[in-house]
Amino acid sequence: MAVIWRGNTQDRLYQDTISSGGGNSHKHKDKYKDKEHKHKDHKKDREREKSKYGNSDHKEFSEKKHREKERIKHEDVSTDRHKDKHKEKDHRKDESGLFIRCLFLFFRTEFKPKKIKIENDRVDKKAKKRKQDEVQRRLMRSLFLVKDIKPKKTQKNKKGEVADGKKKAKKEPEEKWKWWEEERATDGSKWRFLEHKGPVMAAPYEPLPSKVRFFYDGKQMKLGPEAEEVATFFAKMLDHEYTTKDAFRKNFFKDWRKEMTSEEKSKITDLKKCNFNEMGEYFKAQSEARKAMTKDDKLKIKVENERLLQEYGFCIMDNHKERIANFRIEPPGLFRGRGDHPKMGMLKRRIRPEDIIINCSKDSKHPKPPPGTKWKELRHDNKVTWLVSWTENIQGSIKYIMLNPSSRIKGEKDWQKYETARNLKKCVDRLRNQYREDWKSKEMRIRQRAVALYFIDKLALRAGNEKEEGESADTVGCCSLRVEHINLYPEKDGQEFVVEFDFLGKDSIRYYNKVPVEKRVFKNLQLFMENKQPEDDLFDRLNTSILNKHLQELMDGLTAKVFRTYNASITLQQQLKELTSPDENLPAKILSYNRANRAVAILCNHQRAPPKTFEKSMQNLQTKIDAKKDQLSDAKRDVKSAKADLKVRRDEKSKKAVETKKKAVERLEEQLMKLEVQATDREENKQIALGTSKLNYLDPRISVAWCKKWGIPIEKIYNKTQREKFAWAIDMAEDDYEF
DNA sequence: AGTACGACTTAGGAGTTAGAGG
DNA sequence: CCTCTAACTCCTAAGTCGTACT
Numbered sequence: 001m002a003v004i005w006r007g008n009t010q011d012r013l014y015q016d017t018i019s020s021g022g023g024n025s026h027k028h029k030d031k032y033k034d035k036e037h038k039h040k041d042h043k044k045d046r047e048r049e050k051s052k053y054g055n056s057d058h059k060e061f062s063e064k065k066h067r068e069k070e071r072i073k074h075e076d077v078s079t080d081r082h083k084d085k086h087k088e089k090d091h092r093k094d095e096s097g098l099f100i101r102c103l104f105l106f107f108r109t110e111f112k113p114k115k116i117k118i119e120n121d122r123v124d125k126k127a128k129k130r131k132q133d134e135v136q137r138r139l140m141r142s143l144f145l146v147k148d149i150k151p152k153k154t155q156k157n158k159k160g161e162v163a164d165g166k167k168k169a170k171k172e173p174e175e176k177w178k179w180w181e182e183e184r185a186t187d188g189s190k191w192r193f194l195e196h197k198g199p200v201m202a203a204p205y206e207p208l209p210s211k212v213r214f215f216y217d218g219k220q221m222k223l224g225p226e227a228e229e230v231a232t233f234f235a236k237m238l239d240h241e242y243t244t245k246d247a248f249r250k251n252f253f254k255d256w257r258k259e260m261t262s263e264e265k266s267k268i269t270d271l272k273k274c275n276f277n278e279m280g281e282y283f284k285a286q287s288e289a290r291k292a293m294t295k296d297d298k299l300k301i302k303v304e305n306e307r308l309l310q311e312y313g314f315c316i317m318d319n320h321k322e323r324i325a326n327f328r329i330e331p332p333g334l335f336r337g338r339g340d341h342p343k344m345g346m347l348k349r350r351i352r353p354e355d356i357i358i359n360c361s362k363d364s365k366h367p368k369p370p371p372g373t374k375w376k377e378l379r380h381d382n383k384v385t386w387l388v389s390w391t392e393n394i395q396g397s398i399k400y401i402m403l404n405p406s407s408r409i410k411g412e413k414d415w416q417k418y419e420t421a422r423n424l425k426k427c428v429d430r431l432r433n434q435y436r437e438d439w440k441s442k443e444m445r446i447r448q449r450a451v452a453l454y455f456i457d458k459l460a461l462r463a464g465n466e467k468e469e470g471e472s473a474d475t476v477g478c479c480s481l482r483v484e485h486i487n488l489y490p491e492k493d494g495q496e497f498v499v500e501f502d503f504l505g506k507d508s509i510r511y512y513n514k515v516p517v518e519k520r521v522f523k524n525l526q527l528f529m530e531n532k533q534p535e536d537d538l539f540d541r542l543n544t545s546i547l548n549k550h551l552q553e554l555m556d557g558l559t560a561k562v563f564r565t566y567n568a569s570i571t572l573q574q575q576l577k578e579l580t581s582p583d584e585n586l587p588a589k590i591l592s593y594n595r596a597n598r599a600v601a602i603l604c605n606h607q608r609a610p611p612k613t614f615e616k617s618m619q620n621l622q623t624k625i626d627a628k629k630d631q632l633s634d635a636k637r638d639v640k641s642a643k644a645d646l647k648v649r650r651d652e653k654s655k656k657a658v659e660t661k662k663k664a665v666e667r668l669e670e671q672l673m674k675l676e677v678q679a680t681d682r683e684e685n686k687q688i689a690l691g692t693s694k695l696n697y698l699d700p701r702i703s704v705a706w707c708k709k710w711g712i713p714i715e716k717i718y719n720k721t722q723r724e725k726f727a728w729a730i731d732m733a734e735d736d737y738e739f
Numbered sequence: 740a741g742t743a744c745g746a747c748t749t750a751g752g753a754g755t756t757a758g759a760g761g
Numbered sequence: 762c763c764t765c766t767a768a769c770t771c772c773t774a775a776g777t778c779g780t781a782c783t
Contacts, residue, residue: 326771326772326773328772335774338774341774397775465776472775477776506774507775507776559779560777611766719768
């Protein structure tokens with residue numbers, strides 16, 4: 001079974017390693033029989049309905065278009081893009097923190113980071129960098145002129161950047177809009193005015209040069225453009241292990257054949273006989289060539305990208321120019337699901353303008369479809385935040401183009417999320433008492449609800465919606481846990497009532513954990529598992545909808561995922577309090593921050609694949625360690641012989657010699673320990689991803705407050721993008737902010 | 740209560756870039 | 762200066778949750 005089966009962090013941090021694995025092959029077939037059909041028919045009906053009524057009943061907005069436009073402040077999000085590059089130099093090297101909890105204490109006292117490198121050095125580099133930048137900018141400008149790009153905003157911005165980005169670094173553009181100081185709409189509308197240029201369509205297919213051949217069964221064969229395009233998708237993935245998987249090959253071949261002419265179809269009947277190697281080589285060569293391009297050519301591409309960004313990357317929403325997140329339509333390709341996805345390898349088809357729904361203000365300048373095409377629909381729905389949508393062909397789900405996280409519309413929502421989590425903080429004790437009471441309930445469903453909630457709270461599990469079997473990888477969350485995903489141990493490793501979790505969660509990331517639970521929980525679990533098969537639901541009287549309905553009654557806005565946010569943020573706050581010591585220097589403090597962050601990442605089970613070069617860099621480190629060990633044993637031998645000398649001579653000189661040698665040993669021991677610690681550290685960080693929690697779970701105001709309290713520059717914690725996303729928090733949080 | 744859908748958040752990996760080290 | 766690596770950005774898959782409907 002080909003599942004992403006990474007060893008789990010918790011596993012290695014807190015417990016003995018286990019070597020379980022194994023697939024889950026269970027079937028709930030009856031339950032889902034015929035679902036697919038119904039599903040699809042239904043969808044079609046709805047679609048028909050929609051196009052019938054789509055445009056009819058939208059309110060007119062009173063604002064006059066031009067007046068709106070006049071008031072637009074041209075805050076240009078991208079202007080200072082490159083500006084503080086110099087400042088960006090962070091101290092990643094010092095970030096390497098140890099995680100293991102038992103080492104926390106030790107390190108707090110023992111770790112003395114090196115002084116950071118001298119400022120002088122940096123100033124020099126900065127100056128150098130600036131010079132380089134200036135050259136680049138000049139080039140950029142000349143390129144603009146050469147290419148005779150209409151000198152619209154883009155140009156101005158570019159020039160503006162050049163002008164004030166440099167010497168007068170002080171002169172910030174116009175001050176940023178502080179949406180968080182404004183009133184929020186209460187009527188459920190998301191905006192009043194929305195204007196944008198529509199999406200950037202995927203580049204059309206460029207047929208291969210005729211020298212690049214495809215062979216079937218050893219014989220060269222020219223493919224028609226449709227079949228050829230799909231073949232190139234496969235050829236591009238040739239050295240990815242996807243292409244060796246049965247499901248991938250099967251799905252690919254089936255969909256590929258659909259694109260073939262009847263002639264091709266009758267010839268090509270076996271994927272094994274297809275030879276895509278020349279195609280694969282061709283693409284490899286192409287990407288090599290791209291890497292080897294001259295600086296000028298690279299710059300041209302950069303400029304073109306920038307132009308596209310300026311033209312399509314922004315919209316106007318309620319008087320403000322806002323950055324769009326994904327303004328490009330997803331190009332066609334082969335579907336890459338995660339984990340053991342039944343649909344891997346299927347053809348993700350090209351999106352045409354006729355598939356695309358545009359959403360914007362009635363009174364805005366509507367985006368134009370490419371010449372000779374039209375949009376599927378033009379809609380004016382201000383109850384939603386998306387600008388563009390289309391239906392994807394693999395799962396039949398809808399994809400959207402929406403705004404950047406720095407936008408008002410995303411920021412408000414994010415802020416609100418943390419406020420809800422803070423509300424939970426106020427009543428979490430009450431809730432915890434409540435679910436503990438419910439463990440004793442006469443009703444099974446209440447007990448199940450209470451135990452599930454306990455897991456969600458204690459272990460930060462996801463809610464766990466039901467999924468349609470066969471539509472996606474077999475993964476679970478709390479409510480969808482099955483009996484096979486847990487093991488109960490009345491006693492294990494000296495602890496009582498241990499529950500062992502082992503399942504694949506979101507993105508097929510394995511969750512493995514052994515936790516001691518309260519006796520009552522344990523007994524309940526035994527009860528829930530009575531007379532069940534491994535593939536039966538653990539909580540058979542519960543689903544996310546029931547759970548969330550219950551939570552909603554306990555607190556306004558409360559849902560299962562709020563617990564994850566709450567527990568993540570509160571953990572960060574606590575850990576920061578615990579780990580930061582006032583007299584430490586800056587790198588040490590940042591180290592503490594990262595450790596706190598890491599604690600959260602572990603709680604939320606945020607993992608990453610070990611870096612590709614991980615083994616190698618580990619080996620290098622190990623070599624160093626071995627060398628150090630050799631040195632150490634040499635030094636120890638020296639001590640011995642010096643001692644022997646001393647015995648014979650008994651003079652001051654040899655006594656001193658012994659002392660020096662002993663010192664050397666001590667020094668080496670210390671160095672060795674540091675290296676070993678570094679190795680452990682790297683090993684621990686190997687598969688922990690800090691980014692996800694930082695971006696989605698940690699109230700940024702906690703970090704901002706911490707920075708202010710200890711005089712840490714915010715750039716050490718948040719990079720440019722993150723600072724843009726969390727601008728609201730950076731602006732509003734003071735050093736005494738309490739989550 | 741159950742189901743399906745739509746909208747939106749959360750997620751890890753691939754690709755790209757910058758900057759540290761050789 | 763060039764190469765190698767780590768960080769950052771982009772990409773899009775995979776979740777959550779509310780709502781409409783039955």
